[in-house]
Amino acid sequence: MNDNYSIVVKDLTKKFGSFTAVNNISFDIEKGEIFGFLGPNGAGKTTTIRMLCSILDPSSGSATVAGFDISKQSEEVKKRIGYMSQKFSLYNDLTVEENIDLYAGLYQIPLNVRQKRKEDLLKMTELEERKKDLPLALPPGIKQRLALECAIIHKPEIVFLDEPTAGVDPISRRKFWDIIKGLSASGTTILVTSHYMDEVNQCDRISLIYDGNLIALDSPEGIIKMAQSKDLEDAFIDLILKEEKKKHAAQD
Numbered sequence: 001m002n003d004n005y006s007i008v009v010k011d012l013t014k015k016f017g018s019f020t021a022v023n024n025i026s027f028d029i030e031k032g033e034i035f036g037f038l039g040p041n042g043a044g045k046t047t048t049i050r051m052l053c054s055i056l057d058p059s060s061g062s063a064t065v066a067g068f069d070i071s072k073q074s075e076e077v078k079k080r081i082g083y084m085s086q087k088f089s090l091y092n093d094l095t096v097e098e099n100i101d102l103y104a105g106l107y108q109i110p111l112n113v114r115q116k117r118k119e120d121l122l123k124m125t126e127l128e129e130r131k132k133d134l135p136l137a138l139p140p141g142i143k144q145r146l147a148l149e150c151a152i153i154h155k156p157e158i159v160f161l162d163e164p165t166a167g168v169d170p171i172s173r174r175k176f177w178d179i180i181k182g183l184s185a186s187g188t189t190i191l192v193t194s195h196y197m198d199e200v201n202q203c204d205r206i207s208l209i210y211d212g213n214l215i216a217l218d219s220p221e222g223i224i225k226m227a228q229s230k231d232l233e234d235a236f237i238d239l240i241l242k243e244e245k246k247k248h249a250a251q252d
Helices: 045-052 074-079 096-106 111-124 140-152 170-185 220-227 232-251
Strands: 005-016 019-030 034-038 060-065 081-085 158-162 189-193 205-210 213-218
Touching: 005 045, 005 189, 019 045, 019 060, 019 189, 019 205, 019 213, 034 045, 034 170, 045 060, 045 158, 045 189, 074 081, 081 140, 096 111, 096 140, 111 140, 140 158, 140 170, 170 189, 205 220, 205 232, 213 220, 213 232, 220 232
Parallel strands: 034 189, 034 205, 081 158, 158 189
Antiparallel strands: 005 019, 005 060, 205 213
């Protein structure tokens, strides 16, 4: 494996019975890269992420995450990743800092470094004044930053973000992305799915998956040029419509 890559995917496929959710996809993600993983609902994004997180076993193909095989070294993979989705994995009967303490314990962070790391993260996410609050009292944007903090308390090499800002206001989304760009600048690799094109434009590269197939992979500017579209949103729509026409033509 090239040491410059955090994730290497080769011919990865996932089938559920006769249904192929992910079909023979391949891509690499460099260390510190913000990599956008886009596609319509049901395209195969979450299934791919669950395989890369060693939650689902692939039907065929292979992938390494942080240098470890997702099928043969799943526990090593899980130690080195953080995962956050739009469904916040928080405990509503615990305060902000109690949630952080819980995740620090789950990730077996040594007691002698736990407090300093928690304080650093509270400062980075601007939650110092809310640490005694319960999650139910927090607005969605702040709750989302807390969920991210819990996902990165163990300083993972790679963070998977599955539509993390869905339903969050624009100002909170901007603050969230400021944190993401800071993590990337420090060397953390980010794989993110999003339906907000202003967010996708901030990715170093983006891939587009449709019906389980990877149909495009390039920088945002490269995707726009390839689709001969005026902006990323139009490029996304144009490329998907093109694939739908191909699919319908093949079925006729």
